[in-house]
Amino acid sequence: MKTPLAGLLVVLLVATASAQEKRITLPPDHPYGHLTPAPGSDVTQTQCQFCHSTDYIVMQPRGDAKQWEGVVTKMIKVFGAPVTDADAKTITDYLARAYGPAR
Amino acid sequence: MDRRDFLAAAGRAGALLLAGSGALARPAGAADDPILAGRPLVRYPEKTDLILLTARPPQLETPMTYFDRAITPNEAFFVRYHIFPVPTSVDLATWRLKVHGRVDHPLELSMDDLKTRFTPARVVAVNQCSGNSRGRFAPRVLGGQWGDGAMGNAEWVGARLRDVLALAGVRQGAVQATFDGLDKPAFPTVPDFVKSLDLARITEDPDVIVAYQMNGQPLPMLNGFPARLIVPGWYATYWVKNLSEIEVVDSVFEKFWMKPAYRIPDTPCGCIAPGTAPARTVPINRMTVRSFIATPAAGTRLQVGRPAPVKGIAFDGGAGITEVQLSADRGATWYRAQLGADLGRYSFREWEAIWTPQRAGNQRLMVRAFNAIGESQGAGPLWNPAGYLRNVIEQVDVQVD
16 A cells, blocks of 8 residues: 555656646665664664665675775765764674675 | 578578587576666656665666667666755746856856757767666676666757857856756765866867756656756766756866766776776766667577567767677677667667577577777676776577577
């Protein structure tokens, strides 16, 4: 029931906007992007989804701690993510375990 | 043994010597495509079912089935944003395209102005993400792990950018123009998505336009409503969506999305040895030659002796596609496909052929295109650390019974 209703809502919103206005409603983040539950996954989910859905993480090639440390550092240094040093370490450790090199 | 197994669809026959190629491990259908497997189909406003790359900001990929034709439907056209929030409402009563900076007459153009104050220009052009097919790089690289569907082709209508800049009156000494859209970062620390082009790129090319029409319709919101920049032949990173501001500047603009993002190695091929780092880089620009087989889809079951249509598209950076070739024997021999209508040098070029499989088992069809300046696709992939410019020979594995 949820999907047809959401679709109808979108159609209505697009259709009822004035000729001068276009308005859309974006769907919420997809469960596909949810992180694998493990120690550190809550902090990672919370901190990362502040700026982007976590399918950004799920889709990446698996990698070691060096890869994930580089990613976390880029988010903080380049994109200015407000993440504490302690959380950065938690996130890096979690990603290196949950999304580490394929065995 | 001579086998007449490829036939151009319009009747031109060609003989093809089938070399004895080994059987494949298994056909790679869409379901077991290592990059697309597990990704859900999702439906966003004004769009049909597309393959989810990311939800926020939205990035949606077009299924390969849509590339059996030259024009990509608006509802199937891929979506790629860089920052969030993206615009979800635009009121043309208040929307204006601001043109300012090193100009004599700063402008604030309404949609009505764009449509009536400039002679409309039309161009059919491919819009392809710089990182299309990044997921197929080996060694793998970080970034959006696209399959091959971050591309589309449409008829765009709009105002020539050089006419807009002429009305504003570009001042002596100006070097570039920058382009900003309505997508704005949630935090001031996140770099806004702003791109730049040399003024020469704009003034020398009448096909660089500010488009307000896509395949005869207003643009879908997620493809840039109410107007987006069209830079034919160049990668989509320059095609700024939901365009709101153009600034003429007197130096080379090098903020984040121009440098260090969207750079390629400063080498003739834009490539370097896999796993290494480039000594120097330049902004990504013209697209490389590519071609794809949309029909039959990977994993399709065909029958020995029964003619099967083979269809797809080819494109390049604007020299124009002159030939498309197919091989059923791992590239030992190639057969010329029949080209479809020429919609212009920046467009997808449709091609088709009839293939009659001569033996059972797993078989591989390969495709490569050539353009008017002799560029083509290579047998082995080129590599760069950002996963750009992919143009290896493409292939589809099918099962013949």
